[in-house]
Amino acid sequence: MAKDEKIQDKVKALEHVVRAVEMTKEKSAEALDTIVRAYFINGKKAEATETKKKAIQFEPDNREFEENLVLYERDGKKTISL
Numbered sequence: 001m002a003k004d005e006k007i008q009d010k011v012k013a014l015e016h017v018v019r020a021v022e023m024t025k026e027k028s029a030e031a032l033d034t035i036v037r038a039y040f041i042n043g044k045k046a047e048a049t050e051t052k053k054k055a056i057q058f059e060p061d062n063r064e065f066e067e068n069l070v071l072y073e074r075d076g077k078k079t080i081s082l
Contacts (some may be wrong), residue, residue: 017034036048
């Protein structure tokens with residue numbers, strides 16, 4: 001995702017990452033983590049939270065996943081980008 005928000009296409013980024021997750025059959029923690037970010041920046045906080053829980057199931061010891069989940073559940077107090 002481009003750093004300059006004027007040229008970002010957040011919707012297209014979400015479309016691409018949805019396809020990537022489909023290709024992994026939702027079995028890649030990294031792909032799930034990426035789609036969480038895309039959901040989040042597109043305002044889909046509920047989807048981000050639920051998907052982050054799936055990623056945590058694959059990597060339960062990943063502290064970053066846990067920390068981000070807390071932030072998403074607090075309704076997005078963290079600014080993130082792809």
